[in-house]
Amino acid sequence: MKKDKIIAAILTVTALSAISGLALITIFIFREGMPIILRTGGGEFFLSADWRPRDGSFGIFSMIIGSLAVTAGAMVIGMIFGLGLAIVLTQFAPPSLAAVLKPVVELLAGIPSVVYGFMGVVTLVPLIRNRLGGPGLSVLAASIVLGIMVLPTVTSISVDALQAVPRSFWEGSIALGATRWQTTRMVMLKAARSGIVAAAILGMGRAVGETMAVIMVAGNSIEIPGSILAPTRTLTSNIALEMGYASGAHREALFATGVTLFVIIMILNCVALSVSRRSARERSFR
Amino acid sequence: MNCPATPVEPRIETRDLCVSFAGKPALKEVNLCVYPCERLAIIGPASSGKTTFLRCLNRLNDLTHSFSHAGQVLFDGREIYAPGVDVSDLRRRIGMVYATPMPLPWSIYDNLAYGPKLAGIRNRVMLDERVETSLRSAALWEEVKDRLREPAHNLSGGQQQRMCLARVLALRPEALILDEPCSGLDPISTGKIEDALAELKSRHSIVLVTNNTKQAARSSDRTAFFLMGELIEVGATEQVFTNPVDKRTNDYLIGQFG
Amino acid sequence: MRLHPATTERAVVTLLWAMAGITICALAFIIIFILAHGLPHISREFLADSPRSMGREGGIFPMIVGSALVAGLAVLIAAPIGVATAIYLTEYTREGRLTAVIRFGADCLAGIPSIIFGLFGFVFFAIVLGMGLSVISGALTLTLMVLPTIIRTSEEAIRAVPQAYREVSYGVGSTRWQMVTRVVLRSALPGIGTGIILSLGRSISETAAVMLTAGSALRMPQSLLDSSRTLALHFYILSREGISMTNAYATASVLIIAILALNLFAYWLMSRFVARVR
Structure with a gap:
């Protein structure tokens, strides 16, 4: 009896490690990054595109735009292919094929991001340079690589959402004479809507946060990209590229870049959590 | 464990036992005794509180968060809900068999040895002995003695339920409580379990919850009738079945309540 | 139309x-x-040799050791914490404010990009705790990163164990802890193992967080406080700095084979688990 109480206490304390970890990360990222944001008054830091660490000017506007551009591109590709794959897996593929395809998609998630980046460099970048012009290292290349990388996230969460729709919805629609695609479009996707939205937001979080693959294919030049064929630098790449040799205010500015990224991610996380909680609630009402 | 010729002290006794789940009453002031060496059958329609009553006796209801109770449950004269009671020990002394056979996903031997091992028995020979005697008591030994290492899931439904009975017997309990143990079984398996219970009566107090009034008539000494959380009447089985005191008991026995 | x-x-x-x-x-x-x-x-020499002239020649043995140490240690620390958290969430508490906070922590942690983990590990483990750029800094950073995965998969595996098993165990007189260790964990082990193996794969693939916390020393690490370069980071440096494309491809192949093997193993474990729970 007493032993069980001790065990329960130990488990409780251990269970708090995830939230403590999150708290520690928040505290230390902000402690390192906030001072410079407060010193420059924020406006200059976020809204100036002038990043010249040697001269002491730190503005991350171009990187914010870079992150946004690359993420938007990635979401277009990731959502079209990821959701398409989820629909095929749940609505059209025979169960035996789906059973093979699902682990294959999960394997896609296991491949190191550096390998994706590398593949982008050796195949995609020359292709873009030769066919479409520009340096090849570009928003477009980064978007395609990231799109493939977020695909497993989007697919697996969408598959879960679609599978959670009661079988009777599908049968009811088919019984009314709807084709499979009509049923998918008008019944299944509608019923699974909030799950799919959660999938998109979590995929977006992955795209915003990805670092190594983007460094390898995006070109990393500090300027606001004028077209999808222009190179760009994202928030994540900025940190990874310069952290190795930064010190003083420069390092603080990199942590401040981290703070920006952290806030964006936490907002996306919270939205995704509330959306998926809503979809769980909808499920329990059925 | 010797049983006196004329039972005097009840083995299990409930005094004004009331139970509710999340405020909804499930048992109302139940006063019922179980004597040594008897088989008490509890009958009654669905959701009349039979199973709830049974699960109070070994405190299995504690696992349900919304459970609350009032009144007393005495086992050998001691309150089982008193603070400081060793619940594990209580559950070993009052062994329970569930409605559906529920083998753990292990071998037959491991299923049977699990309880004794928890009780601290490590000695191989003693464990072997426990396994064999309890399988014999449950009339299963001859069928499984050569396949004790096989997964228990391979047994037939009736064999699984007898194994579950044996698993409880391996604890050497003083009382046995069974929750509709034959509800999913064929007549032959049911007969085997009833025979085993008749045999076990000489050493244990047995409480048998059943939906099958014929089973209660066949294999119990006394019968209690529950309706909507209340104990309507209890008496010698023959008397309850041939000449019930309460009209509601009579109605149930002739098939008034599904 | x-x-x-x-x-x-x-x-x-x-x-x-x-x-x-x-x-x-x-x-x-x-x-x-x-x-x-x-x-x-890929040859025996490539796998067993140390790199020469920045990795242009020679092999990748120190990186294999570095990856194994950093990823192995991370999972070794994260697994008990994650499984304990899952046990707490499923067996030792009711859904309430505390579980909501714990789940929120795990869900948020799962969404944080690896570069942020890297920044955190760099200030906290390497500088504040004085561990420097080292195997242990890298491993502890990755521990936090894979913790949510292990919690999530363990919780799912534990919840898949039928409720009746728990009642049976209590019925024959087990305490809660005995029920958890002897019945629930025993049945959930393949599912938990799958989560742990996938986490190992993720730790091996990770680059950004490791780059900022474990450093990129080419030498064989002599202790846990030594810097060490992992396979993924070595591949990144080889290809990015154009040191040697052949060695980059070979290193990537080793990585891919390791990930494939881990995934297949996890998949096999999972199919066994599904078969057993039924």
């Missing part, structure tokens, strides 16, 4: 299948491309 539903159906289904096909082909292409260029360069 309105198309006939059957025509739309055929067009859409064809399109969807084409998209599925493209995805699978892309995956197959990546794996085959890397292996085709890399496998011919």
